[in-house]
Amino acid sequence: MAENKALSKVKSQKVLGGYVEKYIHTSSTLGGLKASFNLFIPHLADGEKANVLMFLSGLTCTEENFITKAGAIPHAAEHKIFLLCPDTSPRGAGCPEEDENWDFGTGAGFYVNATNQRYSKFYNMYDYVNKELIALVNDNFPTSGKISVFGHSMGGHGALISYLKNPGLYATASAYAPICNPCLCPWGEKCFGGFLDSKEEWAAYDATELVNAMKKEGKDMTANILIDQGSADGFLEKKQLLPENLIEACKGTSITLNYRLADGYDHSYYFIQTFIKDHIEHHVNAMK
Amino acid sequence: MAENKALSKVKSQKVLGGYVEKYIHTSSTLGGLKASFNLFIPHLADGEKANVLMFLSGLTCTEENFITKAGAIPHAAEHKIFLLCPDTSPRGAGCPEEDENWDFGTGAGFYVNATNQRYSKFYNMYDYVNKELIALVNDNFPTSGKISVFGHSMGGHGALISYLKNPGLYATASAYAPICNPCLCPWGEKCFGGFLDSKEEWAAYDATELVNAMKKEGKDMTANILIDQGSADGFLEKKQLLPENLIEACKGTSITLNYRLADGYDHSYYFIQTFIKDHIEHHVNAMK
Numbered sequence: 164m165a166e167n168k169a170l171s172k173v174k175s176q177k178v179l180g181g182y183v184e185k186y187i188h189t190s191s192t193l194g195g196l197k198a199s200f201n202l203f204i205p206h207l208a209d210g211e212k213a214n215v216l217m218f219l220s221g222l223t224c225t226e227e228n229f230i231t232k233a234g235a236i237p238h239a240a241e242h243k244i245f246l247l248c249p250d251t252s253p254r255g256a257g258c259p260e261e262d263e264n265w266d267f268g269t270g271a272g273f274y275v276n277a278t279n280q281r282y283s284k285f286y287n288m289y290d291y292v293n294k295e296l297i298a299l300v301n302d303n304f305p306t307s308g309k310i311s312v313f314g315h316s317m318g319g320h321g322a323l324i325s326y327l328k329n330p331g332l333y334a335t336a337s338a339y340a341p342i343c344n345p346c347l348c349p350w351g352e353k354c355f356g357g358f359l360d361s362k363e364e365w366a367a368y369d370a371t372e373l374v375n376a377m378k379k380e381g382k383d384m385t386a387n388i389l390i391d392q393g394s395a396d397g398f399l400e401k402k403q404l405l406p407e408n409l410i411e412a413c414k415g416t417s418i419t420l421n422y423r424l425a426d427g428y429d430h431s432y433y434f435i436q437t438f439i440k441d442h443i444e445h446h447v448n449a450m451k
Numbered sequence: 452m453a454e455n456k457a458l459s460k461v462k463s464q465k466v467l468g469g470y471v472e473k474y475i476h477t478s479s480t481l482g483g484l485k486a487s488f489n490l491f492i493p494h495l496a497d498g499e500k501a502n503v504l505m506f507l508s509g510l511t512c513t514e515e516n517f518i519t520k521a522g523a524i525p526h527a528a529e530h531k532i533f534l535l536c537p538d539t540s541p542r543g544a545g546c547p548e549e550d551e552n553w554d555f556g557t558g559a560g561f562y563v564n565a566t567n568q569r570y571s572k573f574y575n576m577y578d579y580v581n582k583e584l585i586a587l588v589n590d591n592f593p594t595s596g597k598i599s600v601f602g603h604s605m606g607g608h609g610a611l612i613s614y615l616k617n618p619g620l621y622a623t624a625s626a627y628a629p630i631c632n633p634c635l636c637p638w639g640e641k642c643f644g645g646f647l648d649s650k651e652e653w654a655a656y657d658a659t660e661l662v663n664a665m666k667k668e669g670k671d672m673t674a675n676i677l678i679d680q681g682s683a684d685g686f687l688e689k690k691q692l693l694p695e696n697l698i699e700a701c702k703g704t705s706i707t708l709n710y711r712l713a714d715g716y717d718h719s720y721y722f723i724q725t726f727i728k729d730h731i732e733h734h735v736n737a738m739k
């Protein structure tokens with residue numbers, strides 16, 4: 164465990180025998196801005212290592228929402244895994260229009276690397292979560308090297324593309340109410356349109372289009388993805404999530420998409436906590 | 452289940468097979484102000500009734516903190532109990548100095564009935580939680596009639612005095628890091644001094660003094676109270692909590708005080724969630 168002097172511990176709070184710790188560091192991927200994350204560190208014996216499960220949050224969230232509200236810690240403590248909770252965007256970048264709407268910019272980095280030069284210095288959440296942050300955590304904590312990823316809504320989109328675009332990096336992916344086909348929904352159109360220079364770049368950050376492209380190229384991928392979706396989620400009706408498109412895309416591939424429509428649940432952390440045990444067990448099993 | 456037209460449902464969110472519902476009503480005890488509470492309603496069969504466990508929150512909290520952050524719902528769902536989460540003070544009373552400090556007034560009702568005429572129309576949280584709110588919930592939901600109470604910090608104080616002052620009403624009490632002897636700590640002195648006309652009234656709202664008075668009067672009470680306290684809780688060191696005084700008072704009585712000092716835990720909801728299973732089981736067993 165190398166000591167990284169760039170990583171400052173802001174807070175350490177004991178919980179269920181482990182600790183939730185908040186760190187801040189200067190992120191090169193995010194243009195030199197300060198970035199914060201929370202990490203649940205399970206109780207480990209001397210020399211013991213643990214797997215890492217990263218959760219990507221949704222629009223408007225920070226590194227706080229999941230760790231405080233999802234009910235995940237009892238299960239992470241039981242299975243002795245790290246829970247890694249990054250923020251959802253750079254903060255204080257000062258880019259145009261970043262603070263005008265809740266669904267673009269601050270709190271809404273959409274897990275892409277911006278190519279539009281108005282955003283490209285700072286808005287690189289794709290590289291931040293998949294490269295910089297994981298390397299930082301592996302360098303500074305007793306991790307096993309095994310990682311898995313899940314997320315909610317915009318972060319569900321982030322988890323799915325992170326998994327599909329990085330074969331071998333993550334053990335599996337799961338998602339709660341993910342934005343499955345952002346190229347075709349208002350949230351995706353807004354963020355892709357703002358962050359990316361050309362419409363041709365969109366599909367590379369879209370889970371449904373990634374699977375479709377794979378099929379077109381005659382490639383396949385063996386995978387087992389868990390998705391939970393609440394039937395009373397207003398964003399489902401508003402066609403922001405489009406799980407049906409991802410389900411259709413996965414047909415004829417080796418991706419087993421375990422899609423569960425849960426009667427009466429909405430888009431909130433109450434929905435997330437209802438199925439948290441299943442999701443954590445899904446990842447724990449995949450990391451075995 | 453009588454329909455109370457004064458009780459408005461603001462929100463209903465499904466969680467773990469039950470619902471967290473937020474209600475607002477006009478409170479006569481709080482001078483006609485609107486008051487909000489959250490209620491977890493477990494999944495019940497037709498005609499089935501459930502016990503009620505009320506949680507009183509600490510300084511600065513609202514009806515939201517416990518229900519979102521304590522990790523209580525999985526256990527309440529398992530044991531099929533209601534979780535009742537009131538606010539910590541009247542809101543918008545317009546009384547002098549109520550918004551000048553975080554530890555007096557708004558968010559800091561201290562579970563007393565004010566006698567100082569500057570506050571006495573509105574600041575009656577003692578009667579609100581012990582009388583008005585419980586009657587309202589019993590009138591409007593399929594409750595069994597069995598109730599129990601717990602709380603945190605200022606709310607731990609509230610839970611202890613509510614239990615001690617109302618023999619037979621609550622099955623038991625438990626508390627996280629409660630203010631055990633408010634007559635002798637800065638928080639208590641400030642709130643009692645502000646809300647109550649005379650210093651002679653203070654002891655009637657102080658758990659340690661209530662037990663001392665009971666002993667003096669030759670009375671006794673059979674009880675089993677659970678208190679968890681984190682050893683890294685800064686307010687313990689600052690002598691705001693004074694559990695040692697309550698422990699001393701309970702000696703020679705029939706009150707079994709199960710006081711547990713938990714190594715390394717602070718005053719936060721991470722501490723609360725660490726021991727939530729024990730607390731809920733303590734109440735479930737007492738309500739059997």
